[in-house]
Amino acid sequence: MRLLSFILLLLIAAMQYPLWYGKASWLKVWQVDQDVVAARENNLLLQNRNNKLEAEVNDLKQGFEAIEERARSDLGMIKEGEILFQIIRNTPSKPAQ
Secondary structure, three states: OHHHHHHHHHHHHHHHHHHHHOOOOHHHHHHHHHHHHHHHHHHHHHHHHHHHHHHHHHHHHHOHHHHHHHHHHHHOOOOOOOOOOOOOOOOOOOOOO
């Protein structure tokens, strides 16, 4: 009877081995599930960035206001006939010792 119990216990352990340590073990399934969650979060961030870039491209294609704003802010350009006033603040210099 003891031999039969031991053999049955070995068979149960042999059947459990793939569940815990095989190619499709619980640990590997859990890890792949975590990787999928991380990839979905990353995809959402990238999708948001793509949407912002697409909106900016559409603004640049359709309206001159966006192009003008970008030329003024990024390149420091002004229209013909405009006068640019640049304010330079004087900072008190420390006397040399």
